[in-house]
Amino acid sequence: MSRKSGTSVGATGRVKRTVRIIDSHTHPFGNGSLDLTKDIKSVRDAVLLRFRNPELWRSMFQGTDDLTDELIRDMDAYGIDKAVIQSRGVGGANEHVARAVRRHPNRLVGLFRPIYNVRDSGPQSKMDFKELGRQVDVWVAELGLKGMGEIRLSRFTSESAPEKIANDLIPLMEILARHRLPIMFLTAWTQFGTALYHCIPIFVDNLAEKFPEVPIIITKMGRGYDMLFEMCLLIAYKHENVYLDTVQTRPDHLARAVAEIGAERIMFGTDWEQTWRALKTPADLYTRSLAIVQKSGISAAQKEWVLGKTAATLYGI
Secondary structure, eight states: OOOOTTEEEOTTSOEEESSOOEEEEEOOEEOTTOOOTTTOSSHHHHHHHHHHOHHHHHHTTSOOEEOHHHHHHHHHHTTOOEEEEOOOSOTTHHHHHHHHHHHSTTTEEEOBOOOOOOOSSSOOOOOOHHHHHHHHHHHHHTTOOOSEEEOOGGGTOOOOSHHHHHHHHHHHHHHHHHHTOOEEEOOSOOSSOOOGGGSOTTHHHHHHHHOTTSOEEEGGGGTTOHHHHHHHHHHHHHOTTEEEEOTTOOHHHHHHHHHHHOGGGEEOOOOBSHHHHHOOSSSOHHHHHHHHHHTTOOOHHHHHIIIIIHHHHHHTO
């Protein structure tokens, strides 16, 4: 029997767990009828899919199928104990997330996302923060969701200057501060038409300063780009309420982050969703993601925090 990260083979030949692993970043919803493996052979194929095959791209977001059974099969294959799930931000999504958690209460923890239609460019409709605050109350109290997943900044601001972006996000942060709930901000490029200046997280410095009671997760840690990684690390070094996740980062970046801010503020994640699950090169999603941690050279105790204890502590798992 082959070994998977987080498991070992005992004398009886049965697999036993050695490290509790929590995947802190997944989006197991979409169009379950699609097979993207022929179209996505590389990371850049995923980034450019909306240009190369716009019809296929649009079809990815025309369904809200619950793919958590597929997620859990992958989790079982790689010794993943639990996953933190969120939608892709399309209609009815938070109810779908809560329903999936109820179906798998021992395996899944849910996050909410605002339900919106976002234009890739141009002015957005004005956000009603009072109504959003009421919705968050329901998502937390009635649906049992544990925080806000990744948001698209273009729904909340059209600004590019960091201080102006932060200022436009203050009403959102005030809502989260009432509940002391975490929020995720993405970094680097996205598969969407999101402007790059919305993926450069310097604005988080202002928000973390104003709202120390709100845990802020900078996802993807700059996606392996040195300039963005340095910025993510600089902000996390300055603010103890800022966390990083390991999605698409590099082993050397993870090692340095652990050395400078501690493993207690870094979480393992895969960004499990249809696009990245379809990519099989150089390996499948969980093999690629776990290899980042294994190749980082961090200690066994530090791996325990990165792979599971940090997420368990943050989300009360």
